[in-house]
Amino acid sequence: MRVPEESIAAPPVSPSAGLSAYAREVxxxxxxxxxxxxGLLGLLLGLIVASVVLDFSLGPSGLSPSVLIRTLLHPHHVPAGQGVIVWQIRLPYALMAVCVGASLGLAGAEMQTVLANPLASPFTLGVSAAAAFGASLAIILGWRLPGVxxxxxxxxxxxxxxxxxxxLLDMVSRRRNAGTGTVVLFGIxxxxxxxxxxxxxxxxxxxDALQDLVFWTMGSLTRATWPKLxxxxxxxxxxxxxxxxxxxKLTVLRMGEERAASLGVDVARVRRGALLRVSILxxxxxxxxxxxxxxxxxAPHIARRLLGEDHRFYLPGSMLVGALVMSLSSIAARNLLPGVVIPTGIVTALVGIPFFLGIVLRRRSMG
Amino acid sequence: MDGLYCEHMTVRYGRRTVLDDISVGPFPPGRVSALLGPNGSGKSTLLRALAGLGEATGRVMLGADDLTGLTLARRTRRCLYLPQALPAMVHLQVLESMLAAQHATGVVPSDVQGDEIDAALHMLDVFGIADLSMRYMDELSGGQRQLVGLAQALGRHPDALLLDEPLSALDLHHQFAVMDILRRETAARQIVTVMVLHDLNIAVRMTDYDVILREGRIIAAGAPQAVITPATLGQTYDIVARVEKCSRGLPHVMVDGLR
Structure with a gap:
């Protein structure tokens, strides 16, 4: 077979002489x-711990860190009322904020990756709305699952x-020719x-039922109990x-569905696995x-800005950011109005919107 | 039989038959081959089917090995398709994207283990973009991202490399540079390289085995000067074309107009 002359004459492109020094630097x-x-993940973890401690020390029955530690370590050596407040009310409340934030942060991050859409989240794709409908069936019609x-x-x-x-979202995503756009529109x-x-x-x-339902849909951590937590x-x-x-696999998926498949990632299977995890959390x-x-x-947007999109850092980052935002929101919910605990769902939205707009607008100006 | 070939390959999208009982090849190892043909002729579909992406009937062989029954992860290790779409605008550094491409199937084969960062940098250097290694993908130009895609693909050390319009986002200089790199690496590694091309002059001068497709059927296959002729070009593209020698004695395709 013929080899054209000009490509034989072309100088070989070998690794440049300085590559090893450059490789060292890189x-x-x-x-x-x-x-x-x-370090950033560690810092987030530290901030979450600080936020939980702060949650205890603020408010009408605020406890100093030393009293808190004593109550946690020796619950029988403190006044009974104080023990009950810490163990039965404040602690599940504070920890539930962390767990809910971490769950929603991780769920949102995975959803945004597998659906290739920055607006995907349990809230925007109907999971919260579906839960609200289930709750309203229980509250208004008294419908209940047997044995619960x-x-x-x-x-x-x-x-x-x-x-x-x-x-349902998963079923739609399994359909042939169902692109990520279809899944997102279905969620909406x-x-x-x-x-x-x-x-x-x-x-x-x-x-009465209406009042209960409206309160439920506002989202509140006061429903936290140890078994649920x-x-x-x-x-x-x-x-x-x-x-x-x-x-x-999720990182590669961010480079594009077709590219991930061409690199050997079973895209449908990865998406299914992620949606299943998201559904549970x-x-x-x-x-x-x-x-x-x-x-x-x-949370995923903040984590992406802080840590990039290598999912080894992005996923735990989204969890931690979610936990931190939720914990700070729960503090705000208890302390914004004296004597009133505002439903946390209201606070997360009010705190979240400026945060979110800040990120989006900064991105625009960068891009 | 050496090289990559397929037998009785048929691909349908719904009721539409895109490839109709095609047997083609072998695409020879150590040489660069091209798939030519008008838009919608089935070039990309053929490449994807060879790589095991999408549903197809028929058999794909690489030398004596039947690839048809392999899992996607194993098959893409041997036979890698690089899509035409550029890597997305992802907030990921070029070096990280190279590492992720290596780890995509969970198992990094022994021939690319060792220092992954060195290997990734070496591959970026082969394409002249080692200096981009710490830049984010969403800061790169289309051409730069295309070069990163090529480096990711070659960095996986496949036995067959199937490239869908790898020159589409590149300027003239980089088109020739990439062709030189691909020819050199293909020969050095004795791998099969097949690419979809639209530039007939690059095909006739810089590839060694060409296949022309039209409407899911093969019009011609063989050495470029036997395949790229006024008759086949007329039949394929409905154009009036000439293939003449330039002043340096190299073949040159000229198009006089529509047929």
Whole structure:
């Protein structure tokens, strides 16, 4: 076979002489970057701990850190009332904020990656709306799953509909020729459908039930109990490592669906796995505390800006940012108005919107 | 039989038959081959089917190995398709994207282990973009991202490299530079390289085996000067074309107009 002359004459492009020195420099810079990201994750973790401690020390029955530690370590050596407040009210409340934030942060991050859409989150794709519909069935019509104890009826119904909505999204994503755009539009259709159904139930509800439902949909951490907290924490502990194990595949997926497939990633399977994880985390979180908007949307964006899109850092980063935002929101919810605990869902939206707009507008000006 | 070839390949999208019982090849190892043909003729579909992406009937062989039954992860390790779409505007450094491409299937083969960063930098240097290694992908130009895509692909050390319009976002200088690099690396590694091309002059001068497709069927296959002729070009593109020697004695395709 013929080899054209001009390409024989072309000078060979060999690794430049300075490559080894350059490689050393790049390796140093890259490892520095990895250290910086680990440091940032550590810093976020520290801020979450500080925020939880602050949560205890502020407010009408605020405790100093030393009293808090004494109450936590020796609950029998402190006044009984103080022990009950810390163990039964404040601690589950503060930890639930962290767990819900972490769950929604991780769920939002995975959703945004597998659906290739920066607006994807449990809130914007109908999971919260579905949960609200489930809750309204329980609150207004008294519909309950068989065998569910009274304390879990509302959460149980909310969970069934929340997980059902994600499974529907998953079914749509499995259809042939269903692009990520189709899935996102389907999610938006779910939001409207469930909002309409909730409105319908509100229309026929009596005054007390209506008040209960409106309060539920505002999202509040005051519903936190140890069993619910334990279940959500266990879900995080099981699901998060599975998400982290898929980090490389998710990172490659961010370079484009076709490119990921060409590099050997089974895109449909990765998407299915991620949606299943998302469904468990987001359904549990919203069914326990009600509609908490924006955390699942904002946390991934903040994490992306702080840590880039290498999912080995981006996923834990989204969890930690979500936990921090939620924890700070819970502090604000208790301390903005003296003597009143504002539903946390309201605060996350109010705190989240300026944050979010700040990021979006900064990105615009950069790009 | 050496090289990459397929037998009785048929691909349908719904009711539409895009490739109709095609047997083509072998695309020879150590040489660069081109797929030519008008838009919608099935070039990309053929490349994707060879790589095992999408549903197709028929058999794909690489030398004596039947690739048809391999899992996607194993198959893409041997036979890598690089899509025409550029890597997305992702907030990921070029070096990280190279590492992610290596780790995509979970297993990094032994021949690319060792210092991954060195290997990635070496591959970026082959394409002359080592200085971009710490830049973010969403800061790069289209051409730069295309070069990163090529480096990611070659960095996986496939036995066959299937490139869908790899020159589309590149300026004239880089088109020739990339062709030189691909020819050199293809020969040095004795791999099969097949690319979709639209530039007939690059095909006739810088490739060694060409296949012309039209409407899912093969019009001609073989050495470029046997395949790229006024008759096949007329039949394929409905144009009036000449292939003449330039002052340096190299073949040159000239198009006089529509047929």
């Amino acid at each position: 390796r140093g810079r890259y490892h520095g970057l990895l250290r910086r990201r680990m 104890p009274d304390a879990w009826v509302v959460s149980g119904d909310a969970f069934v509909f929340a997980i059902g909505s994600v499974l 259709a779910l939001v409207f459908a469930f909002h309409a159904l909730v409105s319908l139930l509100q229309f026929v509800a009596n005054e 334990g279940l959500l924490a266990a879900a995080c502990v099981v699901v998060a490592p599975l998400s982290f194990a898929a980090s490389w 987001s359904a549990l979180a919203v069914s326990f505390v009600g509609t908490i908007g924006f955390v699942g949307l904002v």
